[in-house]
Amino acid sequence: MWYNFLRKARSIRFAEVFISQYSVVSCRIKELCYNRGYSLTQLAEMVGISKTQLSDYIALRNIPNVEMAYSLARCLDCPVEALYNWRPLPGNNTEG
Template sequence: MKSRLNELIEQSGYLKKYIAKEVGVTPTQLSNWIAGRSYPPLDKAYKLAELLNCKVDELYER
């Protein structure tokens, strides 16, 4: 799966540091999710989707 997080974060206008803080992870962990090195647990994915004003399934594409 390809991450759409970077695109969605840019569209939101939020800083990555702010997103990481609101979701409750380190900026490094968020970077890993963006790069596809790891994936957020479901609870964090829902928080991301809420912050980015999208559905959870829109965070990644196949």
């Protein structure tokens, strides 16, 4: 599945390819924070960003770059793809 490929990828080029094949349905960062017992302010401090920037990620006004996504996932102890709910875009062969 695409997760194995995403796990190895850390380049902007890959992020562009991935984003061109999948779209974000919703953000799970707030839910993951709650499950871990963190406030959004605590998570923002842990990854070194402002709470406003984190709020932008949650509200889908912005999507974190690959490095930031890995930092968020590491702090939340989850796979990077778990930060968002994803949907394959129509017409893309996402099976490989």
